[in-house]
Amino acid sequence: MIKKLSCGLLLYALTVFTLSAQEVDVRERYEGLNALIGPNSFFDNHPTGFILYELDSGWVHFERNSHMNFIPASTTKLFTFFASLMVLRDQTNTLRYVEQGDEITIWGAGDPSWKYNILPQPKIEDFLSRYSKVKFSASNWKDEAFGYGWQWDDYYYSYSAERSPLPIYGNIVIFKNVNRTPQSTIPAFANSVKTYSKVSPTVRRDFHSNIFYYNPSTYTNPGPMLPYVTSPELTVQMLRDILKKPVELVNTELPTSARLFNGGSMSPLWKEMLQESDNFIAEQILLMISDQLFGELNSERAIDYIKKTYLNDLPDDPKWVDGSGLSRHNLMTPRSMITLMEKIDRAIPRTQLLQLLPQGGINGTLKNNYKAQRPYIFAKTGTISNNHALVGIIRTDSGRHHAFAFMNNNYLNKASEIRREMEKVLLYIKENY
Structure with missing residues (x-):
């Protein structure tokens, strides 16, 4: 019995030590990320929203201002993409x-x-x-x-x-x-x-x-x-x-x-809309959705329907007014973007999603950014004057996939400076999460 008790105490001690080590690791990673994006960082001189969400565990690892509304620019196309997945499937009207x-x-x-x-x-x-x-x-x-x-x-x-x-x-x-x-x-x-x-x-x-x-x-x-x-x-x-x-x-x-x-497959349209951020294709996809739903071409009516059906459980009600994100009237929160990414991840195989999104250093609007020996950023960009957003999936060195939303509004820096500082944050996540 003493021997069993000793073994039990040893197992308990090892468990406590392991949990303690994990807690220290979590805290250190959080503090490291907070130093890059939190108070007194580069991102403290303009409105910035960020959230990091592990797709398979459902764990939020970090968030900052994820409840605030930001101009999403072309990341709005992710809403159009999701709507087309739900309504059009893989056929054009x-x-x-x-x-x-x-x-x-x-x-x-x-x-x-x-x-x-x-x-x-x-x-x-x-x-x-x-x-x-x-x-x-x-x-x-x-x-x-x-x-x-x-x-x-x-x-x-x-x-x-x-x-x-x-x-x-x-x-x-x-x-x-x-x-x-x-x-x-x-x-x-x-x-x-x-x-x-x-x-x-x-x-x-x-x-x-x-x-x-x-x-x-x-x-x-x-x-x-x-x-x-x-x-x-x-x-x-x-x-x-x-x-x-x-x-x-x-x-x-x-x-x-x-x-x-039906003229053909939606896949080439999705690829061009997401990778090259083609506004025209995005707007016309939204009209095809309206045609499928109502037999008329009315983007406002299509948006209202999608919000009330497939997106009625978002954390925050988005102000969504067009298919492309050209309008500055669009407003979304980072945490709603994450919920949207989770929905898209469930709607199609993840491998297909990673191929459709721009890949850092490889293609589309990310061809010249976020370069690495193995692509780790798969995300939709959104840029209009003084506003830049990036929403998608990051694949870390540990093999985990995290959805993230990184939204910056009303900055006076050059967009290249914003991207450079964002890359520091995302590289830290890649190497530590």
């Missing part, structure tokens, strides 16, 4: 249609792929080739070309392409320099190029119309990709040019009996 003999009436369902050369192409031309006449209706469009809170002077930049029911060419136009004269890649704009006296090496677009200007004396650069002003009339003109057959604009209501043409 391209067209709704009704056949009338050898004629067809079509309604756009939001798919951004057609003629957008960074995406696999839906076989729309093959599908419509069997009909002698096409009618196009935009009666299911219940939205605006620009999102709520988008900056008006972004109209000129490709990251702010307009939203529309049936996008063609990604709703952007490219000009080639042909004998020092800009030549449109879209036939509809062949006669829309004018000259002006403003000194510029490239092509500019009029604010309110599809008139494009260049200076013959200074034009040297083919120019950026320019968003064009969308309209049902322009869509019909482009359809005629592409299909080489009669296309009529009608105002026919979309019947519930209309059939759906």
Whole structure:
């Protein structure tokens, strides 16, 4: 009995020692992380929110201001991604249609792929080739070309392409320099190029119309990709040019009996949206979600539905107003971002998720940051002036996977400085957690 008692005391002593050692280790790691991100650190001169959550154990290892709202910028796309996982699964909604003999009436369902050369192409031309006449209706469009809170002077930049029911060419136009004269890649704009006296090496677009200007004396650069002003009339003109057959604009209501043409897989759209942070794709995905849910294109209605169903258990109610994060009206808390990441992690295999997200030092918006011999950061970036966020998964040297949300608002530093200091924090986590 004495021998058994001695063994029991020894086992108890070892257990207490082990627990004590673990507690010391936890405290030391916490203090080390707090020194990098807590009071009197670099991140103490602007609003910063952070939370570190171990996915498999459900343990919150560290948090700072995780209850506060921050402008998420393009990390908003994670909300759009999750919504599409829940509603669209892996199929794009391209067209709704009704056949009338050898004629067809079509309604756009939001798919951004057609003629957008960074995406696999839906076989729309093959599908419509069997009909002698096409009618196009935009009666299911219940939205605006620009999102709520988008900056008006972004109209000129490709990251702010307009939203529309049936996008063609990604709703952007490219000009080639042909004998020092800009030549449109879209036939509809062949006669829309004018000259002006403003000194510029490239092509500019009029604010309110599809008139494009260049200076013959200074034009040297083919120019950026320019968003064009969308309209049902322009869509019909482009359809005629592409299909080489009669296309009529009608105002026919979309019947519930209309059939759906699926253009392809969502995977290429997810990859481009998450890795390259394509705003246009994100916005159109949200419209496809609306089409699937309601038979109309209304991003606000889609957001409201997703919040009330799949996201009604978030720690904090997000202010979510667009699909891309272009709007500064979006507001989310770090801890709601973590709950969202946990939902995404449960919705698809983790290996697939890690492949879709930008990987530090490897691809997408993280290609030049967070480099390591083995990728350890898999996360969506979000950057607009004076605001930078990073939300995703960190794989530590111990092999554990932690979700994290790192959100910075209203700083006066350069974004490169913010990223450099963030990297110090994430490297510490990689090596110690």
